[in-house]
Amino acid sequence: RKEVEQDPGPFNVPEGATVAFNCTYSNSASQSFFWYRQDCRKEPKLLMSVYSSGNEDGRFTAQLNRASQYISLLIRDSKLSDSATYLCAVSRGSSASKIIFGSGTRLSIRP
Amino acid sequence: NAGVTQTPKFRILKIGQSMTLQCTQDMNHNYMYWYRQDPGMGLKLIYYSVGAGITDKGEVPNGYNVSRSTTEDFPLRLELAAPSQTSVYFCASSYSTSGLSQPQHFGDGTRLSIL
Numbered sequence: 001r002k003e004v005e006q007d008p009g010p011f012n013v014p015e016g017a018t019v020a021f022n023c024t025y026s027n028s029a030s031q032s033f034f035w036y037r038q039d040c041r042k043e044p045k046l047l048m049s050v051y052s053s054g055n056e057d058g059r060f061t062a063q064l065n066r067a068s069q070y071i072s073l074l075i076r077d078s079k080l081s082d083s084a085t086y087l088c089a090v091s092r093g094s095s096a097s098k099i100i101f102g103s104g105t106r107l108s109i110r111p
Numbered sequence: 112n113a114g115v116t117q118t119p120k121f122r123i124l125k126i127g128q129s130m131t132l133q134c135t136q137d138m139n140h141n142y143m144y145w146y147r148q149d150p151g152m153g154l155k156l157i158y159y160s161v162g163a164g165i166t167d168k169g170e171v172p173n174g175y176n177v178s179r180s181t182t183e184d185f186p187l188r189l190e191l192a193a194p195s196q197t198s199v200y201f202c203a204s205s206y207s208t209s210g211l212s213q214p215q216h217f218g219d220g221t222r223l224s225i226l
Contacts (some may be wrong), residue, residue: 006153032212043201043217044154051211087153091212097142097161098169099212103153 001026004090006102014110017078021105023088024070032091033071035062037084038104044087048073075107083109113137117202117218124192124225132187132221134202142205143185144215145169145177147198154201160185161207192225199223 005024013019025033032051036044048055050071054063061074071090075082085104092098118133136143141162146154146169156169160179174196176188185204189196199222203215 004153034212034214041199043220044215045217046214049214089215097159097167097207097212098156099144099215100156100170101146101154 002102003027003092003100004088004102006086006088006105008103008105010106010108012108012110013078015078015080017109018074018076019078019107020072020074021086021107022070022072023090023102023105024068025090026069027090027092028066028069030090030092032099033062033064034089034099035060035071035073036087036089036101038087039084047086078107078109080109080111083107115202115204115216115218117200117221119221120219121222122224124189124223126192126194126225128192129188129190130192132189132200132202132223134185134187134218135183136185136202136204136216137183138204138206138216139182140204140206140216141182142207142213142215143179144203144205145175145185145187146201146203147171147196148201148220149198157187157200189223194225197223197225 035047038044087104144159145157158177202218205215
């Protein structure tokens with residue numbers, strides 16, 4: 001089993017829709033969780049950090065489910081500009097230093 | 112404020128050649144990382160450093176070496192380039208104390224082709 005797993009997608013949804021995707025992690029001792037957005041051929045950029053149960057920033061909500069070992073990302077009222085690949089990143093166990101990324105979920109918003 | 116700067120942005124190498132990918136950050140971050148990203152894939156951790164003089168292997172360290180002589184710089188060395196090392200390389204940094212990891216800041220990436 002991979003340490004961090006994501007559904008690769010692509011998720012193809014209409015503008016204005018709500019979309020959610022999950023990221024599962026294998027190490028129950030992981031403490032830090034992140035969602036990054038990556039545009040084609042660009043560097044990842046931080047979307048949201050999740051340290052406790054969840055976090056919300058405008059149209060974006062991240063939830064952490066420790067019992068089932070996954071984090072989710074919910075995007076409401078999706079915009080064309082939300083089209084990107086979304087990467088989740090998880091600290092390896094209790095180590096603050098080693099961050100492992102998932103393979104990413106591709107999201108495409110259609111007009 | 113430049114953030115994380117990587118050089119070069121593009122490079123083509125012949126099999127067996129060596130090169131160093133440069134990474135420098137001006138945010139006084141203690142943690143630095145090197146990742147590679149193959150097409151359509153996520154980021155794989157090559158090496159990381161929690162401070163000057165300290166480095167450790169990540170998921171895919173074979174064929175690479177690093178050093179961290181200063182807080183600012185974290186160069187990645189390829190000694191004998193192989194076609195399997197064709198990838199996009201990202202350097203990242205973060206500031207973390209004990210316990211929780213902090214978000215990473217990424218450089219623009221180096222696109223490396225081995226022919």
